[in-house]
Amino acid sequence: MRLGRQVGALLVLAFWPAFAAADSPAVVPLAEFVEQVLEANPKARSADLERDIAGAQLLAAEGAFDPVLRSQTDFKQKDGRSKTDRSNTVIEKPLPWRFGPRVYVGYRRNVGTNINSEDVTTDNGESKVGVALSLLQGVRTDRRRAALSKAELRPDLAEAVRRFELNKLVRAAAIKYSEWAEATEIVAIEEDLLSLAQKRAGFVERRVAEGEAAPIASVEAAQQLARREGDVLGARRKLEQSAIDVAVYLWTGDGSPRHIDGVPEAVPAPAPLEAARIAAERLEAERRRPEITRARLALASAEIDVALANELWWPKVEAFAESIQTDLSSPDREQFKVGFSISHPLWFRQPKAQRTLARISANRALLQQMTARRAVDADVDRAIVGLELSLERYGTVEREAQLADRLAVAERERFDAGDSSLLVVNLRERSAAEAAKRLVNAKAEYLRAVISYRWAIGTAVEWSADT
Numbered sequence: 316m317r318l319g320r321q322v323g324a325l326l327v328l329a330f331w332p333a334f335a336a337a338d339s340p341a342v343v344p345l346a347e348f349v350e351q352v353l354e355a356n357p358k359a360r361s362a363d364l365e366r367d368i369a370g371a372q373l374l375a376a377e378g379a380f381d382p383v384l385r386s387q388t389d390f391k392q393k394d395g396r397s398k399t400d401r402s403n404t405v406i407e408k409p410l411p412w413r414f415g416p417r418v419y420v421g422y423r424r425n426v427g428t429n430i431n432s433e434d435v436t437t438d439n440g441e442s443k444v445g446v447a448l449s450l451l452q453g454v455r456t457d458r459r460r461a462a463l464s465k466a467e468l469r470p471d472l473a474e475a476v477r478r479f480e481l482n483k484l485v486r487a488a489a490i491k492y493s494e495w496a497e498a499t500e501i502v503a504i505e506e507d508l509l510s511l512a513q514k515r516a517g518f519v520e521r522r523v524a525e526g527e528a529a530p531i532a533s534v535e536a537a538q539q540l541a542r543r544e545g546d547v548l549g550a551r552r553k554l555e556q557s558a559i560d561v562a563v564y565l566w567t568g569d570g571s572p573r574h575i576d577g578v579p580e581a582v583p584a585p586a587p588l589e590a591a592r593i594a595a596e597r598l599e600a601e602r603r604r605p606e607i608t609r610a611r612l613a614l615a616s617a618e619i620d621v622a623l624a625n626e627l628w629w630p631k632v633e634a635f636a637e638s639i640q641t642d643l644s645s646p647d648r649e650q651f652k653v654g655f656s657i658s659h660p661l662w663f664r665q666p667k668a669q670r671t672l673a674r675i676s677a678n679r680a681l682l683q684q685m686t687a688r689r690a691v692d693a694d695v696d697r698a699i700v701g702l703e704l705s706l707e708r709y710g711t712v713e714r715e716a717q718l719a720d721r722l723a724v725a726e727r728e729r730f731d732a733g734d735s736s737l738l739v740v741n742l743r744e745r746s747a748a749e750a751a752k753r754l755v756n757a758k759a760e761y762l763r764a765v766i767s768y769r770w771a772i773g774t775a776v777e778w779s780a781d782t
Contacts, residue, residue: 341577345492348561348579349778352488353481355566355573362480369473376466379459382408391427399427402440411460415453418446419637437641443652445637450655452629461623465616475608481776482605488564489766489778495561496579497759498554501752505550508748509543516540519737532737539741582758584713585706593702596772597695603773604691610684617677624673627666630659691771698771701764709757716750723747 353359384406391399405421424440449457456464516536523533558575565573601607634655641650660666726743729735769775 342580343575343577344580345489345496346778348492349485349489351573352484352564353776355568355570356484356488356564357566357570358484359481362477362484365473365477366470369469372469373466376459376463379462380409380411382406391429397427398429401425401427401430409459411463413454415449415457415460416446418444420444439642441639441641443637443639445635445652447633447635450632450634452626452631453633454626456619456622456626458623461619464619468612468615472609472612475605475612477605478773478776479605479609482770482773484564485775485778486766486770488561489775490763491557491560491564492579493582493759493762493766495554495557496582496762497755498550498557499579500582500755502547502550502554504748504751504755505543505547508744509540509547511744512536512540512543515737515740535737535741539737582755582762584758585709585761588702588706593699596774597699600691600695600772601688604687604694604771605773606687607684607691610680610687614677614680614684617673617680620673621670621677624666624670628663628670630657632657694771695768698764698768702761702768705757705761705764709754709761712750712753712757716747716754719743719747719750 384404386402386404388402389399390401391397401424403421403423403425405419407417407419409415409417421443422440423436423443424438425434425436426438516533516539519532519536523530562573562575565575567573632655634653636653637651639650639652723740723743723746726735726740730737730740766775769778
């Protein structure tokens, strides 16, 4: 079942039948309104910036593995003799692999009378190529690789944050639109009631003038006319306020407020719910709701911190091996250098505290994920109950409105035939009008229930793309 054009492509749930498309260009469909909100609303534009932030954070984490150039040079001369002439340049490239390898190439030149004999080189200097590996701490992960792993989660987190903000924005804007549409239809009902009062007042005045009715009848008709004029003014005031509330969500591309042009489409009558579709969408809610995605990514990030804390528990041991060449034109395979370094705190309190805190954060993230899932289930349950009860209420109010309208029509026929009084006719018409307004409210409440349902299953932001 496809959704009616009167609610636009927006309501893909299709809980009501199709309606004829409005020909008037002044009508602003709900789908078009949502598209305008998402196009330029500052909250929507701010949510889109999350992607840029994620990209920048990922770039920064990747930058930790960029090659690094380190160079140092000093020269000392005394009494016309070169005491020290030293140059040392190294280019190092860390790799995001297991054992945290670092490859490097370098050149050094140490000549002069004050240079240690172990460090002295030829006048042409010497080059080296080497690699360093972590043997205990840093085998599985290290700070750079952990930061990169967390940054790789950031695009998904940014999308979840973006969808969360847009879902809230669309829900709030769509609810205001439903109130605007409801107020528009209520104004029409009050105006129709006023039109009846105006016609009847003229009819009663003619009867009084002809002596067929007592003069008090014209006073009663005038009183009813004044009352209905006041009701129309009150309904128009609510309509204008609703239009202002709707316009708050509309902005132009340059950041200035935008006024709403046109009128809302009529609120459609709901149709029976599709139980199979609701059941399928309920299963999809956990995947679609951004709150669960955020909780899942927070847990994944915390687990990375736990893995890093466990790795930092080990002593930091790094081994290196490098080949040294004093003459690049004739490489010497026999000249090389190997070694290792070790660093390990004696009391080890700081790594122990870091591991404890990391595990606490991971446990907290797991509990938050469980809470988020329970909250989403509750949101969906409330939304489904809202759909069912609002649909049931609409059926009851529709029967009431039909009966009230039949009574009002019958009472007008009796009054025209002289078998009823003006007081009874007015009461019947007002009762029918109140029932008609309750029917409009029931339709609007169902539309708001659909809006809440779409938010609960995480598809509110996709409304403008529905067909």
